[in-house]
Amino acid sequence: MSEEDDGLDAGKEAFKEEAAELLTELETSLLELEEHPTDEDLIGRVFRAMHTVKGSGAMFGFDDIAEFTHEVETAFDMVRNGKLAVTKELTNLTLRARDQIRTMIEASEGKATVDHKISKSIIDSLQLLTKGTAAGSPSGHEPAAQKPSKSASGDASHSVTYRIRFKPFADLFVTGTNPILLINELRQMGSCMVVAQIDAITRLEEFNPESCATYWDIILTTTLSTNAIKDVFIFVDDMCDLHVEIVDEEGEYDEAEGYMKLGEILAARGDVKIDELKKLLGKQKKVGEILVDAGIVDSGHIASALAEQQHIKEVREQRQKTTDTAASIRVPSDKLDKLVDLVGELVTVQARLSQTAIIHGEATLTSISEEVERLTWELRDSTMSIRMLPIGSTFSKFKRLVRDLSIELGKEIQMTTDGAETELDKTVIEKLNDPLVHIIRNSIDHGIERPDIREAAGKSKMGTVHLSAGHSGANVLIKIEDDGAGLDKERILKKAIDNGLIAPDAELSEKEIFGMIFAPGFSTAQKITNVSGRGVGMDVVKKNIDALRGLVEVKSRKGSGTTITLRLPLTLAIIDGLLVKIANEVFVIPLAVVEECVELSKKDIERTHGRHVSNVRGILIPYIRLREHFVIEAEEPEMEQIVITEVDDKKVGFVVDYVIGEHQTVIKSLGRVFKDIAGISGATILGDGTVALILDVPTLVRSVETHEPVTADAAG
Template identity: 40%
Template sequence: MMDAETQEIFRQEAEALMEALQEGLLVLKDTPDDLEVVAGVFRALHTIKGTGAMFGFSRLASFVHNFEAAFEAVRSGKAVVTPELVNVALTAYDLIAELLEGGDPDLAKDAELTAALNAATTGEAAPATAAAPAAKKDAAPAKIESWDLQFRLPQDFMEIGGNPIAMLDELREVGGDSVSVRLLTDRLPPIAQMDPRALYAGFQVTLPGTIKEGAIRDVFMFHEDQMELNLTAVHAAEAAAPAPAEAPKAAAPAAPAAPAAEPKAETAAKANKAASAAVAQLRVAADRVDLIMDRVGELVIAEARLAAIAAQLQNEALLGVVEDIQRLALGLRDSTMALRMTPLSSIMGRFRRLSHDLAETTGKTFDFIVEGEETELDKTVVEKLTDPLVHMIRNSVDHGLETPEQRAEAGKPERGLVKLSARHAGAEVIIEIIDDGRGMNEAAIRKRAIERGLMTEDSDIPRSEVLKMVLEPGFSTAEQVTALSGRGVGADVVKQAIESLNGSIDITSEPGFGTTFCLRLPLTLAIIEGLLIGVANDRYALPLLAVEQILELPEKLAKGDSATDVIELNNELVPVLRLRQVFNRTGTPAAHPKIVIVGANDTRVGLVVDEIIGTNQTVIKQLSPLHSRLKIFSGATILGDGCVALILDVIHLVTLGQEIEQRLKGNAA
């Protein structure tokens, strides 16, 4: 039995395989005839089984062996993928996940799921066929005369340290003296095109039938995902007459194998490419990456201080060294940031599974579409997004989508739509959960809000703000509690999680046409490019990606002293905030103030500042719990002279601008 640390290594390695397994099963639900996906599912199961057995997960390996057998039947054409098989396979996936997490479910589950998998691949003949594997196992020496094995390793196999001769020697150890080997040279390129480091030849090996299939495949346990392997049992009836059997066997590589060589070559090329990518990767603990990020942040601060000192001394040699350090620090920052960035695809698999389970639970038919899953965010943001997105997708299906009968009455397609999309927008990432359901009932929300004292009957609150009240703790308009929702918990969890990431939520809904939840999140929580501005004697930082324009403050606005105003820009009225008045700063205003146009939520606002100091690398430091309630600031940073500058929250500033704009429109009306 392996120690706990070794088993944890296996669990980490198994995560990617489990993700690929679940993704493959969900794809097969929609494309059951895709044999390439079937092969991928089989490879994932086979690898989990082999490595699980090696790392001491004997129960897991035994169960996955039976799981694998079901997809071997599909892969060999003896069975087909059906909705029943996919559903049972997903339940079996859950059992594997529980075993990997160290759980100890009832042993009866293993047998129950194994029988269900067998029934799903054999149909009505399940009892008779179910006995076949056992009979085959017991009577294998009598029925199988020999094994015909053909395999081709990746072309870069020897270049990365592999040894095909060692594999052949291992097969000889398994099969004994009766093993015969023949070289397959049908894919050798012309000499002028040969790479001396590449492996072009394949191998055909004949082994005695007394060997179990698993013993042969175990030789290739760690390579089967990246190679071609065909293992065929030659039965006694086929080998009864030696002379006739010799001719077909000699012809086999030329006739049956040749037509299959072309598609397999393409598959092998893809596998080789994937193998090369895997070799280039290195698994590193997340806390180590965080530690490196912290060190890089401190380096950026030290580099800024050194640059300030060099600027004061005006020493050319020192300035040259500072420029080199700045260049290296910038490159190190970008490289480390790239390590922290994670595509949303890393968590999308669980949402596809969630949609499958919701369809089964609610009886509602709908398509779940994902767009922009290649969009990258800081890993900390991605990790905290999972639960909020789960809640929102559940609500979209349970509250938003109608039943097929209700959709038909409303003149809608029977199948609903839930879409999860992501995209970059400046310094933010926008994630939207969209459904084409019944929409939100504003009247019901207002009524419930009045009952809870969140507003009064004569409150003049915009529709957008009314809809956001569903995010309040304990708020629910559901008439009955279901297994999925109705208790008023979940939406407030979403709000808290998004706000903890310095993000925001917008809700738009059209009765009868659906609802859209729009999440706006910062791209990263570590280091950003900032624009340093001066207001009175204080300095503040703005995310540079949110800055659209910097203008001289028009003379007519320079004379104003109110905290808010408006400016016409490109035939559009843009609200203006005078930060001196917003922060209640006194003193003589600057002779030539500037106005910085920043944008978020498809809205712009102008910020009147005393001076533009310049750009800098802004290392984000979180505010204390006491100061975190000041929503106008998203964090703080340390400048080169050791002073602290607060980072302005652009989203909050834009919200203030929107309120100004609404008041102006109200006054005009």
């Protein structure tokens, strides 16, 4: 495969990644627009997303996507111009179009098949909608040009003149990009003047036809914003130097004052230094001729500056809005994962270095070890922060889910969010999608009532599903609340007894009863629907949250609603742990669940007649002897230690020989042979090179509870 083909493939992959983000933005904007149909900023966001997908799709050979998207773009161009109103029908069609574009992208990867009948149906409906209102502005929707605004999305009542320098890198052609297509797209935005700069073109014998040696100065007058112009270059932003700035606004340069002089323009662009300019201004020639004769600037730069001067004289309407965009770079997630793995290895090596320094007691080695430790921790924190993403991107996906399900079930439901800026490790966010989908679907189907039932109960016809997130120590709490009918304890209890999950005479707390909804196959639905009722879903939630080392808690009041809280770790890569030892074996208990450590003597055991409970300040706390659980045969010390943890609001102790202390634990996954061992979530490598197992405390407690009756019978 040629270098050009490799570049084209890279460009296509870049398009797919960017298109996925644009489609997410499109869906979010459309759902907001449905609630605020005259919001010009939202209309602009929808139009730009469609316009960028169309233009970039055509550039990288996705002609079917470009052609299909053009129809939706046409509709929203009419909306921008006040010729078409945003209706539920238009929103539904655009959402369907968004889904179809995603299917087309997946089809290009062999992951889906495009049904062209759906595409035709959407296009026909859009054309029917646009032709029906093309004659004039619809009632109730004022054209954008009649509403002056200072929003970043552009203002149709004010034109802005931009100075654009588009300087592609030499290897731009290798990606299959044609810069002329980008420039032509700018021409369609308004009055445009383009000057090609050719001073970097080499002599013919040195010329490389695969290298881009030309760059362009463009003066553009348009009603669109800086962001809209930058969107044209969104797929080549890492393959060029792009400068976009506003150079004229309405009233800034009146007839008497005029626009900047030639030398001022060149200095503003950075084509000439102000000191050099001043030295030459005393000569009688025109400043452009002086600069060219002195070899300070190329004649092309002079032509470009003169073109700008002329353009500004012709265009005097403008509004100034400069946007500073932070520099960013797109990195494949697998490279980031590799970086985290390497940092994890570095943390392990640093621990060994520190331990070696302590053993040898040499001052120089200790000093180096401390410096390496400081740098390693800073690198670890920086690397982990790179992997942190705001959970708001996940929250926004569910607005569509709530909208579609409420329509399907004949309910009126709105979704509200809070704490969207809360950050979580990207790995946690990726694995959180399915559990949240199941919880929200159940809230909509089982929780929130139909409008007539809600009105009869004195509630608003509109039900609410509220998603919130916030930090709590080393964890993140995510809450899913609804104001629906709530959980029926008696009904859940009866179902659990009927299914043989509990004994008829069992006494359970409210929390334990609500916990039954996570049992496999458990469902209280009256009938099976497309949404729920088959007993699958909530058990998947529990399993997935356990896999994330998280906890699930349910609170509910009948008639008032239900709140499900997910407690999740910030990251899955590195945790703070407590090192404990039993004989020659070392274990790690996650510090997040540790409450305290107390001593356990032989006399304490005698006082409780061998029962696995300890009296801690007047409170009886059950404990698990890890020596017995893991069948470690060695002599017990006279004084043991109990590490007291809190699991599901209950205190449970773990008896060990010694508590070594806190340890920064880099989690290593176990092999296939050991990955399903109950109570073990992973392993870590200690400073001396030995391996310590990481305890999965909640699973370990449940595992022991499950086997307790058998142990009691055997003891009897």
